[in-house]
Amino acid sequence: MLMKIRDNIKNHRGFTMVELMVVVAIIGILVAIALPKFTGTLDTARKGKIQADLRTIDSANAIYVAKNGSDAASVAALVTANLLAAAPSTPNYLGNTVTYIIDAGRAKVTLAGGTSEGTYTAETVP
Secondary structure (H helix, E strand, O other), X not given: OHHHHHHHHHHOOOOOHHHHHHHHHHHHHHHHHHHHHHHXXXXXXXXXXXXXXXXXXXXHHHHHHHXXXXXXXXXXXXXXXXXXXXXXXXXXXXXXXXXXXXXXXXXXXEEEOXXXXXXXXXXXXX
């Protein structure tokens, strides 16, 4: 009986090429499904960060106005006044370069060089 089991183990040589190709194809399909979902999640997270940064700049500008009687000239002025620890930075968002500004007493973000160029407030970020 032990000889028969040993002979069966020796005769089993591994996976066939077809079986390996099927496994590789299944893995490729799973990656093709998961990758777009992951990319969309990154863009959603970056949008949330931009909106949070704009609200923080608005709050810091309100404090600046209360102390100085006028709006800050730029985000750098809020950093200089120690109302922000550092100017916010956001990596590439939808293919755009992200710049934070203060315009008419309101924090805004300028997107340039990508699909959604323009100036937006926290409520209108695409």
